[in-house]
Amino acid sequence: MDNTYVSLISTNPQDVKSVIISQSNNLVLTPLATRVSSTLEKYTGKKHLTDNNPETCWTSRQGSGQYIHLTFEKPAIPKRISIIFQGGFVGTKCRIEVSESPNRPEWQTWTYIHPEDANRRQTFDLIPHRDGLLGEGIQSMKLVFEESSDFYGRITIYELKIEGLLP
Secondary structure: OOOOOEEOOOOOHHHOOEEEEOOOEEEEOOOEEEEEOOOOOHHHOHHHHOOOOOOOOEEOOOOOOEEEEEEEEEEEEEEEEEEEEOOOOOEEEEEEEEEOOOOOOOOEEEEEEOOOOOOOEEEEEOOOOOOOOOOOOEEEEEEEEEEEOOOOOOOEEEEEEEEEEOO
């Protein structure tokens, strides 16, 4: 089976295309709603997480438990996450939670990732810690940064990409 994935984040509706995976499943890029726990300044807002501009970023305020909440238009099965942090402001322990509901999420811990304190793209395969968690896909995903390399708990991300499948 071909393990080609499609990006689940699209910042431009004109870029939405069909992609064939395993010659049988048509997958479509889906727009995404994003919420964050906090934003340090107006010019470091959540829109910069997915704007494909390496000069812009999202920066949280200080404090533990910073998060990014992603809502997909259609159910999706995330398979891989790619993040570029600013060194010194890295979420070094990140809990990934998922929910089948977009409106009133009932969060379930899916897995943990442990990014390094570095200024480079880091990619993680998203492997659930227990079978059957995804079912027919999820509509909400939350990245909860339990620990930060910054003494004050701030997180700075220049790029966030989620790849996966649309059932």
